[in-house]
Amino acid sequence: MSRRWSAPGGAWIITPALAGERFAKARSCGATVALVDLEDSVAPQDKDLARERAADFFATTHPAGPVPAVRINALTTRAGLRDLLALADHRPPLVLVPMVESARDIEVAAAVLDSDGYTPQIWALIETPRAIENASTILAAPRLEGVFFGAADYAAITGASRTWQALLHARAVLANAAAAAGVAAIDSPYFDLTDTDGLRTEAEQARALGFTGKTAVHPRQVPAITEAFRPTEAELAQARAIVAARGRTGASIANVHGQMVGAPFYAAAQALTERAGHQAT
Template sequence: MSPTTLPAVGGAWMVTPAVATTRFDRARTCGAAVTLVDLEDSVAPHDKDAARELAADFFATASPAGPLAGVRMNSLLTREGIQDLLALADYASRPPLVLVPKVESARDIEIAATALDRDGHAPQIWALIETPRAIENAASILRAPRLAGALFGAADYALLTGGARTWEALLHARSVLANSAAAAGVAVVDSPYFDLDNLDGLRREAELAKALGYVGKTAVHPSQVPVINEAFRPSEEELAHARAVVAARQKNGASITSVDGRMIGAPFYAAAVALTQRADLTSDRTGSEGVRP
């Protein structure tokens, strides 16, 4: 995945339970770049069959002008996950994006792709990386041929390690995942922030995730979406500097130049090009610069 494709999934990812149909419209209109209807953690075991049926309606009524629609299925290691694959493959309106939880090997992505790729339809397949084994195998998982990107799952990871859900405690796992994603050329999206009343904490964590190379963050409530989008939106200062770097390099053609008294080499120029391309692409999609407002 090239940097210019990242804005399509950059910013907030909104997750809504498949059984909470009254929340569908709000999830679609809250400004998220991606809206995931959830079949996994937010659905009780006795509601799984109903959730699969309701998720089918979610995609049947999705608007092409709205956010990218996706589904978080159940783990492939469970009966529910296998039933999800069979159901998703037979939907009249098949989801353009499928998030596979508890991924621990590249084979998981291959299995999902084999089941879902049919009749010319090949959804984006994303891996939810949320176990210590997945972090150990991140480099190979993120090189799976059909993988579009990965999400970090802080809650399950912290549970399995016995650690805290603080930024400091999870920094190693986040850094490993960000590095593996960059090496594989795919996007990576950060875990939700679970304190719904602490928007300042959410903003801080989103900004730190962006600094690591994450392109977005999952939201568990619509009130979090504007904060996440703002954190991942390039600021006017960042864009102005990036455009100045691009202009300076194009003007003198040298591999090393300077802008505002700072030396600019090839990596800085490449980063500036990627930033301006993402901003321009998102401007075309939203009508304004930056990630979705």
């Protein structure tokens, strides 16, 4: 199976590490991954306490629930380095590194965290123009499992608006680099909690571009994201028919339900059925 589909996709819920009262909801809202945040949502004077609360989250997470994860602080800060040292003891399954602009950031995180019996998934948060320029190099890091797009920081740095059209170039570059590297790509949150239609539309656009999931900033956003990234029955039926036709005829081109399909269609159909199988497990 492709690495893209073995990595968790769909809806990821992000919760501040200091908001312990929200942890239970994060575990039960149906998200694929529950991400505890040590970075933007935590004031500098509260970083030590946030690490303690995050450790409590990892200690109490049920195996049947979402994948427990943590967003640390940037590795160019003392807080980020302290996060790595603390996490080496607590061993969360997935670590998101923000403000990544070089593959070296991934190498540093892996060097500190990896040990006998523990090699967490390491993901990069791509949120600066320099990171977009270096995307192909960053995503080639051997220990990198996936990438996030950080729309808010990217827009703030570039002066762009946070609209889909304004950030389409950055998203397209990242989605293409992720596909080339064989890693998963998760889209930025949709920050308007009252606009479910807008959330659904943006999630569908992200999926169409090649992203494998999207972040939720509130549990109420999880169902719309999950639905947007789940193949429809019609899509699955067509994909299975294409895969079956290739297996039955062995031909490079075939007629499936009135559509002429070739090698790219077979590859896309196979990827869709693999993704659906992974989401069902």
